[in-house]
Amino acid sequence: MAGCQCTQAAGCPTVSGNFTRLGINIDNYDFLIALAGNPNTGKTTLFNALSGLRQHTGNWPGKTVVRSEGAFRHHEYKYKVVDLPGTYSLLSTSEDEEIARDFILFGNLDCVVVVVDATALERNLNLVLQVLEITDRVVVALNLMDEAERKGLYVDARKLSRELGVPVVPMVAREGKGIDQLLQTVEDVVTGRLSTRPRRIDLDPQIEEAVQQLLPHLKNLYPHLSNHRWLAMRLLEGDRSIEDAIRNDALADPETGSTVPADEEIPELEAALEV
Amino acid sequence: MPASLADLDTGQKARILDLRLQGLERRRLMDLGFTPGTEVEVVMKAAFGDPIAYMVRNTKIALRKQQAEQIIVEPIS
Numbered sequence: 001m002a003g004c005q006c007t008q009a010a011g012c013p014t015v016s017g018n019f020t021r022l023g024i025n026i027d028n029y030d031f032l033i034a035l036a037g038n039p040n041t042g043k044t045t046l047f048n049a050l051s052g053l054r055q056h057t058g059n060w061p062g063k064t065v066v067r068s069e070g071a072f073r074h075h076e077y078k079y080k081v082v083d084l085p086g087t088y089s090l091l092s093t094s095e096d097e098e099i100a101r102d103f104i105l106f107g108n109l110d111c112v113v114v115v116v117d118a119t120a121l122e123r124n125l126n127l128v129l130q131v132l133e134i135t136d137r138v139v140v141a142l143n144l145m146d147e148a149e150r151k152g153l154y155v156d157a158r159k160l161s162r163e164l165g166v167p168v169v170p171m172v173a174r175e176g177k178g179i180d181q182l183l184q185t186v187e188d189v190v191t192g193r194l195s196t197r198p199r200r201i202d203l204d205p206q207i208e209e210a211v212q213q214l215l216p217h218l219k220n221l222y223p224h225l226s227n228h229r230w231l232a233m234r235l236l237e238g239d240r241s242i243e244d245a246i247r248n249d250a251l252a253d254p255e256t257g258s259t260v261p262a263d264e265e266i267p268e269l270e271a272a273l274e275v
Numbered sequence: 276m277p278a279s280l281a282d283l284d285t286g287q288k289a290r291i292l293d294l295r296l297q298g299l300e301r302r303r304l305m306d307l308g309f310t311p312g313t314e315v316e317v318v319m320k321a322a323f324g325d326p327i328a329y330m331v332r333n334t335k336i337a338l339r340k341q342q343a344e345q346i347i348v349e350p351i352s
Contacts, residue, residue: 237298
């Protein structure tokens with residue numbers, strides 16, 4: 001069952017009859033999912049359990065700096081899964097945060113699984129809320145439940161799920177516990193059977209007004225993106241990396257080409273920023 | 276009496292009162308767990324006292340002395 005010991009992913013038997021690890025065979029997938037989370041929460045352990053690959057896990061910051069990719073099949077669907085670098089935030093102050101953030105923003109993901117440490121929820125939920133600002137297709141993997149129990153912590157996953165507005169699945173990834181339920185929940189989200197209602201922070205009315213002024217411009221410039229609200233908030237915060245991305249055309253739709261703001265649009269954007 | 280995080284000795288604990296920083300630098304420290312009300316412990320200091328490692332919300336995080344000086348705390352005896 002959970003402790004499938006074979007070394008070759010392709011020949012690995014199923015875990016529960018519905019699940020096959022496909023290693024690096026990532027062609028022609030049906031759904032693309034990513035694993036995000038703070039450093040050292042078990043993302044890579046979960047990635048290995050899903051893909052059958054043997055990415056090294058390590059307890060130091062920046063261990064997974066480039067993203068790794070693998071695949072698995074669950075029921076009739078084939079998934080490509082991407083293991084993102086561990087980060088405390090998505091505000092792009094370092095290379096690994098930028099990789100994680102750009103992939104969640106622009107990677108056309110069907111679902112983001114945020115792996116959180118059940119023993120340090122207060123710290124971990126900051127990133128969850130940031131991911132919920134960007135996308136509503138989120139499943140929280142509440143990992144390290146065994147360590148929480150040893151520390152005498154009881155986490156009410158159902159209540160947490162109600163508060164966050166997205167599913168929360170308790171897990172012990174190291175032992176394969178909770179993987180079946182995680183995969184079922186991910187399937188429900190990617191197929192649209194389960195719709196989420198992510199909790200978002202209410203903004204100060206003045207800031208909300210500024211966001212509303214920026215939104216039409218951003219929607220007009222980047223119709224292919226789905227995170228205009230997030231972009232507006234970063235611009236208002238003075239995030240230089242987003243400003244630069246807009247000026248350098250880095251947010252353009254790769255299929256239709258250039259969407260760099262026309263000369264007359266830059267002053268409009270700047271005016272909207274000066275509320 | 277309020278002090279800054281940089282004033283504490285190794286092993287000493289304190290509660291954060293305020294961050295005297297603005298913008299992304301403030302946000303960055305808050306993302307790392309340094310929010311008002313949070314308890315912090317000095318774990319160790321490098322040679323010449325810079326950087327300094329703090330235990331904050333179950334994780335060890337090292338700050339430059341210059342950053343630590345901007346975090347105002349109330350020592351817990």
